[in-house]
Amino acid sequence: MSLLEALALVAIGGVAGFINVLSAGGSMLTLPLLMFLGLPPQTANGTNRVSIVLQSVTAVGGFFRAGARDIGISLRLAIPAVFGSLLGAWLALQVPDALFEAVLVAAMVIASVMMLLPQPRLDTRTLTPERLTPVVYLAMFVIGLYGGFIQVGVGVLFIAVLYRLLRIDLAQVNVFKVFIILLYTLPALAMFMLNDQVRWGYGLLLALGSMFGAWLAVRVNLGPRGAVWVKWLTIAVIVAIVVRLLLF
Template sequence: MTAFPSLYDALALIAIGGLAGFINVLSAGGSMLTLPLLMFLGLPAQVANGTNRVSIVFQSLSAVGNFRRAGASQVGLSLRLAVPSVIGSLLGVWLALQVSDALFEAVLVTVMAASALMMLLPQPQLETRPLTRERLTPLVYLAMFAIGIYGGFIQVGVGVLFIVVLYRLLKIDLAQVNVFKVFIILIYTLPALALFLYHDQVRWSYGLLLAVGSMSGAWLAVRVNMGPRGALWVRWLTLAVIGAIIVRLVVG
């Protein structure tokens, strides 16, 4: 592995990063594309995992900034939701060190299948009132903590859980849910990236090229999300991602 990717590899990082950024902002699962790419280009698994966080941070920053400029910003409420997720993730990391890879996959398939069923349930009666902190009940905070545990434990598909749980518990439309999701994932990822940096598990040249593509994909996804059919895009793309994750795990 060289310190800097070749021109061909750089173009692949930007292109796949763009697709992953679009998928991650509208739904989840873009890391299923970027992590294998980084490993294919020669990065060890842990270094690929750390380097991928660079892209996630920048695409999340891009999405949060574009949502804010579009008038869809809920910083205060998003921070409240992010705190229990970050705390839960610390417990999840500890749990991940205690179990086998086989249990990882079993938990992931189970959670993704349950998420698909929840997405296919009839749409809840959505609230028309503005979302305020009074509607963030203890159950909502507990759910954010639980998702944080899952994210620290496995990480793959964690955005799906944020979408499903916030949609069902807060009863806001999926386009609004995505505004919260990208901000929470930004806060959630920063400590992880810092930890990988501390252990020298990040290759900036690869991560920044991936980030160039992912920020472009995030920019496009925000515009789709804010469009008149944004919620429909989120619903069906999320179901497609869940199906892809399950198939990938079952067929190996």
């Protein structure tokens, strides 16, 4: 690996970490970069998880220090996502690469429709376990399956689904999102490691930048216009992903 390639990994990692924590879609930058640097698609998919885990640790730590925490609810949401992620990672190691794009386009179209629907009336009551219906748990399993399979744009699905089903502020949705992504990415990363699909040098350089991007995104999310940032950045990411996949 040359110095220029190492710097590119850190720089793109920083941009991706900011986008991933505040919205989603950073893997749309990092996966192509890893493949451009010579990694096969499945190895790039596995190596990218190193960055996802460490940027998520940074984001969760930042939110917790700021007092934005609800471990009980987060764990309840994460459990079905973890099981889905294990199945998704296993499927990713079995299927042809061409299937990735078809799944990604379908998921982004669904998410875009959900984000562009009229804003739901927010439920300002304390989020209790009683508000987590079977539909919410099923949605977490399906999103976890998708995240374990491909990861790109998974945050869009978390934002769209939790925003609609729980009717909580988008900035609050983001706090749950990064915690769930951290927990379900760990077993997915382990599965890629067991199949020798992780290149640690690339992954850690990518993570170095993404951790800084995540730190910055936490501060934007907790700002007075955090929810606005989340909504419009998410819509922009959806458009970029769909256009990229349909036209190129």
